[in-house]
Amino acid sequence: MSSPDVTLRIDQERYRPGEELIGAFQVDGYLPDDYLIELSVLWHTEGKGDEDLGVILFQEWSANKQPFDVDQPQSFTVPLPRSPLTYEGQLIKIRWLAKVRVRCSPGGEQLAEMPFRLESAPATSQDNR
């Protein structure tokens, strides 16, 4: 009995604050009686410090609450917040990603991740305020 395959895609690699992220994922294969599927869109920090995590979208399916329709793509949309922006610092890095986690018994856990960048709108000419 093989573990289910998870595929995930999103419509862009770069987003502006406030834009809507559109994506879809699909779980192919056999899902046992005990399973849990979680979809999340989140940012997290990497680097020297302990990891911080912020989730802006969380959705889940399970056998006993809301069965998941295997082999059918599940689409999702979520408006992205204005911050934090993707950042590549020296001690701190901020990354954004969409993630699908499939946990089943037996079968363990499968992960599918799709990173993307949240970037600021281009600055207009330096304005005096």
Next chain:
Amino acid sequence: MKRTAARPPGCFWTVFLVIGLVLTAAFGYWMVWLPLRVNLFFVETVCVVLDKKLEKIDGTDGATFRPLIHIEYTVANRVHRIWTYDASSISDNLRERQQAILDRFQNGQQYPCWYDPNDPDKAVLTRELSLWSLMILIPLGFVAVGTGGLMYNRTAKSSGPPAEIMPNISGIGAAPLMRMGGLFVGGFFGAAAVAVILIITLGRMVPFWMVPLLFLLPFIVYGSVLRRHGRQAMTRLKLSIPSRERSAAAIQDADVRDADGDEANREAETADSWPTIPKLTLVPGDQLAYRLTSENTAGCFLLGSVVLAVFWNGIVSIFLREVIQGHLNGKPDWFMTVVMFPFVMVGLGIIGFVFIAFVGFISDLMAGPLRFEISSHPLVAGSSYHFVVDQTGMFQVRNLQLKLKCREEATYSAGTSNRTETREVFQQTVAESEVGDDRGLRGTVTVPSEAMHSFDSGRNKITWKLHISGRLAGFLPYTNVFPVIVHPAGDSTV
């Protein structure tokens, strides 16, 4: 951002395990092995009771008692007379119970006893394992908790969430955890209890070689049950433990939807229009829109360094006095002199810190409050702002210099403590006062268009500050810091 507690580190469980093993060894020797040894190896004979007494042992928690019986028995035609009762010789404060044991024996009567064939001077009047043997369950509990904790940490490290966000398990979600805990810990205690009871009740009825089997049998059953149901329970437990995303979503303002995509927490999305960007409340300025608030900590720095200097040098001085006295009396203690040297150096270093803090504090007092006003706030990357810095104190700060700085702060767990590493990632000189211009500073500050916005997620921070430095009375250094908030480029709401 809300955060949950970190998982206890491996050393915490290791301490549990080591303490448990040490205590198990000690308890096991006195309360299990010694009586067991009597059952296994001692030889039965007949003795005559010569005398008896209740021995009183005074302790810090009160007196305890134990029965002692003077017996006479013969081994290989040699007569032995000893005071004895059982193998463990454990005393307790239950005087009546110990007296009852004593009353069972009458002087001049014969009773069975058991002696050590390797050392016939050792003998006991009972082979029973007392209830004190059950005390071994306590250190065994430490062993179980330590082992379980290490196994959990290992599992969590290999597949689970990072230490920062740990799942909260409660309600119905905790049922698999409770079952698993019950199976692992309860089963272990149950097996240990059954093993002790089996030994107490059947230990003397079965051949010696079966005694270890009696002890191990419950654990073998426990192991087989754990093997059969434990894996299944562990898998269900993993499923029931919320993922780090779920845990984070539950405590943050996440858009949590049910499986149909309906939004359960929609209003939360708009609760914070600039997530992770800290807020700063400012008062209106006299000349420009806002007056920035100083982050000057000269007073706190001085107070802290003085307290540290008094504490450290106060302790060192006690020992230093003895060392100096020795030298003055012509009896120098060179070992102590060498040992004290680094402590004295550290003390002098702290006094140096006190001096620096004092200079900073005096400079701050002499310069008086510095009024720093800016045309708008928060700042936006790529925009420029007018600012005014006015001195209001009696003494003029000269050679004023204003710098815009950005710093990253990363806090990480190191063992049981937290450490914060900081790094300045941006610095730009904004303005410098010209010679003869003592009024202060005026000009515009421009935030680079590519600048990262201010950020605070708990363990990681990006801060922006305006630093002012100068000289007071020509030689006293002066610094002052004014935090600002920077928003991303293109923000038109400010």
